[in-house]
Amino acid sequence: MSRTNVVFAGFMLFSLFFGAGNLIFPPLLGLESGSSFGSAIAGFLITGVLLPFMAIMAVALSDNGLVSMGNRVHYVFGMAFAIIIYLSIGAFYGIPRASSVAYELGFKQVFHVDGGFALAAFSLVFFGITYLISLNPKKIVDRIGQYLTPLLLLVLAVLVIRAFFTFGNVSSPAVGKYASSPLVTGILEGYFTMDAVAALAFGIVVVNALKDKGAISKSELVKGTFGAALIAGLGLVVVYFSLGWIGRVIPNENGFENGAEILTFAASLLFGGGGAFLFGIIVILACLTTCVGLINACSRFFNEINPKISYRSYVAVFVIVGLLVSNLGLNLILKLAIPLLVFIYPIAIVLIILSLFEHIAGKSRLMFRLSVAVTSVYALYQVLISIGFQLELATNWIGITPFFEQGLGWILPAFLAAMAGYGIDKFKDKFTEEWKENSSL
Template sequence: MTNKKHMIIAGFMLFSLFFGAGNLIFPPTLGMESGNAFIPAITGFILSAVFLPLITIITVSLSKNGLLSIGERVHPLFGMIFAVIVYLSIGAFYGIPRAANVAFELGFEQILPVQGHMPLFLFSLIFFGLTFVICLNPKKAIDLVGQWLTPALLIVLAFLFIKAFFTYSYGEAPTSVKFQDSPFLTGFIEGYYTMDAIAALAFGIVIINGFRSKGMSKRSELVKGTIGAGSIAAVGLILVYVSLGWIGRVIPADQAVANGAELLVLASGQLFGPSGNLIFGAIVILACLTTCVGLINACAQFFQERFTALSYKGYVGVFTLIGLLFTNLGLNMILKIAGPLLSLIYPVAIVLVVLSLAQHFLGKSRRMFILSVGMTGAFSLYETFHSFNLVPKVLEQAVDWIPLSANGLEWTLPALLCAIIGFVWDHISGYRRTSEQWHG
């Protein structure tokens, strides 16, 4: 098999890893709410939901040890702690059980309506049993997902898109208050909350290790392959997001629709009748299954390389079991527990990725990382405490003066200023000329 074919299969797998249930339901909601402002809104969404994860994947490929090296540019201890938190939060304690719950609630229940807790338990046993089997052989997982599961997902989605294209028409539509003032920025924020930039930190090492298992060992080969796979995934995501957003934009909805999931269920029913629920359920289950496979694979590989007490298969079993247990807590409880943690780490992850990519063009500067990440971490702590209503009123009023605070992005300008100060400081002091000891 040629490197080009490996790259194409890896691109399909990367697409399916990113395209989880959250990514499925966000674009239709955006299309419905943006109305006549759909084009700038979906453009902003694509910028943060597609290109930011793509940049993250490329940054991981340029780093010696992936996420660990990226965090170590602040401090080795910070790098290890941050990597562990990222893998646990997007993996066993949040991403995996969330995907399994969504597969049950928006997938299985559309096919076979059930009630009570026992159906969730039985479904999760089968779901995680299948995930465990696929993940046991990491060398074959990338081929299985890339060659079979992703094409199956795309075929099912294509049925929905094609039917919608020939059924619905594009006309005038009201724009909700949320999108009236700044549809591009609002769309950007909507894509920001897909959390794919964090997921890319984990998925990057899955793709790289997949290439290595195929004999691609040179750094140039890995970077080129990752960029190619990431570009394929990005094109696929753009096509799917625009199509899903377009369905939300044009679907005639006589009844109130609360979210993207209900909107897609409505679209499936209108387009395919009673069989529509089967189609939508299949889409959700396939999307969630591929996401769980990628997350368990990534977590198991990371922990096996850093903490060798268990084998790769042992860690697959551990994370599968934890995912099974947390899934049965229910989706609402999972979101309640994990929400504050994600708001804490996501801005820091974005800053680390952007600075890591910038240093390949500007040169190394440790103070740039320390000051900018430190400032971002302070604002992330503020947001976390604010979510629990533990912030003094005077501090809240002060933060409200900072640009983009209304969108939860008040950390962006201070982080940029700190990065500039740190870089100039190192440049003036000559730190960059003696930074060989720094392994970033």
Template sequence: MTKKTVLFSGLMLFSLFFGAGNLIFPPLLGLQSGESFGPAITGFLITGVLLPFMAVMAISLSENGLVSIGNRVHRVFGLVFAIIIYMSIGALYGIPRASNVAYELGFKQIMVVEGWLALLVFSLLFFGVTYFISLNPKKIVDRIGQLLTPLLLLVLGVLVVQAFIKFENIASPAVGDYVTTPFVKGFVEGYFTMDAVAALAFGIVVINALKDKGAKSKLDLVKGTFGAGVIAGVGLVIVYISLGWIGRVIPKETDFANGAEVLTVASGILFARGGGLLFGVIVILACLTTCVGLITACARFFNEILPRFHYRFYVAVFTLVGLLVSNLGLNLILSLATPLLVFIYPIAIVLVILSLLQHFVGGGKMMYRLTVSVASIFALYDVLVNLGFQLQRSTELLEIIPFFEYGLGWVLPAFVAALVGYVVDKGSGQVQKLTIN
């Protein structure tokens, strides 16, 4: 395994993470945080970059990816939770969302089109390219790391450099929660990118790519994944800060509803008629690479647990399902998937953190079970609220917990549960420290 392989694997991982959601969050943060941009973007980088990096490393350190991490709670839980993760961020949400965002924010910036037929034609072309790239996982590093990622970075670089040259470095006052708690608000915005969950799928893509390029031992895989994660993380930090800075200094002559509008207007100001074309190309490339990563990850996972069917069969299935679901429309996709994502996110985060901690301080089943149980209770509450249930009494009780109003009420109780579980495991002699064999 060469340094070149690690480099291109890192570029591939960057591209897998950098979808349209990641493209539009930072500009809106920069716009709203204004003078408080520094602490806001710092909070965003912790949950938008550090947590996904930790998730990728947790996968590389485990024996059987996401399933083995979940098995530390229970064997049935491990398999079921892994399937839910791959289905939710894959066929039922991530893949069709990528296609829809590419259409709504990318293709529509290039071509003036409307209606279901235009979406169908675009999605056929989009998924045709995705299917072709995903067919041979051994070439995914070459196709994404060496071709698509540099192209994406080049187009982004043109936009950012032009913005640094033409926009004045003048920030407006912060608004909303960015006035009083900019770090916490930025932290929550990064949390909602959902990349920590996506990383649980992308981790196995990187590991398999490194294996295909010659990595033999577990140590080689961990080192290679760490190097790729650092490269991807540095790239994300640079791009997030740059895009956030554009939102911070863009002329505030009009109101912006979201980060997509910020970048669309910025592209128009900087490149006149070509601005819409530039932004459209950025969005389509970002969505394409993310979609390829999700289909590859899902196909690999199901091929491992149900090897009766070939990898290419699963690529075809997830491509077809993504194509069909994407034509339901973006709003319907988001409304159907949001409750599921709200439920799995806290559980995924605690599993990642506990998995990493076990390599340093050890851990046992009680630690995992108590922590996941507590996180699940809070996640279930958030799901019910999201579905429209009125839980006034429960809300009044939970509001005393720190950060509850930001959707992070589970953090402190989960920490306490992990501590209690660790003490119980220690007392019963069940604490086991994981090592790299």
């Protein structure tokens, strides 16, 4: 397998991660963090880049990707959780969200249209292109890595370079939580991108792409995946920092509510009437590459567990479902998806970290079971709260942990449960070995 294939796989992975959500988070961070931008963006990169990188490697090191990671808890859990992940980030959320964001922040910005007919027409064209690109999985690297990613990077570079030479290197004081704890706030913002969940799907896309390019052995696949993930990660670091810097130095007389407004205003300042068109192209390209990656990942996964239905048939199914769901509108899609994502994200992070830890320190099934069980309690609590339940008694019991108010109360209990499970398993293994030695004497 050549280095060129690894580079193009890295470009592909960068594009799969870099959707419109990732495009609009950093500018708002830069605006609000102001003079504390360095600490804030460092925190964002920890959870927005490092955590997805870890997820990619966890998938590459597992024999059967996400399913194998879940099987360490139980084989039923492994399959069920994998299906939920692929459906949630795929057909019922990630795919239609990509189309809806491309329409809301891209197409509407350029053509100034609105209404159900415009959304339906755009969705048909968007998913038609997605379908054609996704039909042949062996061409995914070529089509995204060699063509779409360089085009996306070129358009982004034009925006960033022009901003560097136009805007002054000044910033306002940090506001809100960035004023008191910029690093922690940046970590939380990166956490809320939920890219670690997407990485569980994109990891297998990279592995399969490298297989299609000639990688055979496990070591070759792991090495190639590491290289691709490193390239994608470095690309995300540069782009996130650049977009955050634009938010930090942009004139803020009008006030902005989100990152999309910042970038739209920046593009119009820098390029006049063509600014909206430039920003629209960036958004549409970012969403298109993400959508292609999700459809490819979901289709290959379900084709592997049910090969009676062809890969191309699954592509058609996910394209049609994505087309239908996207026409519900972005706000409704986000409202319906939040409870599910709140539940699966902490569990996914636990599986990622424990899977990597296992490759270093050795296997422990109880470590997975106890940690996932404890995390599930906190995740279920957050789901019930998100849909309107009042759980004062539960809050009093589990709300004493650090970062609970930020939705991260599961971290310390999950860590303690994992260490307890690991210690118990190692003690049992040692006791069993000693018993066998004594029995043989």
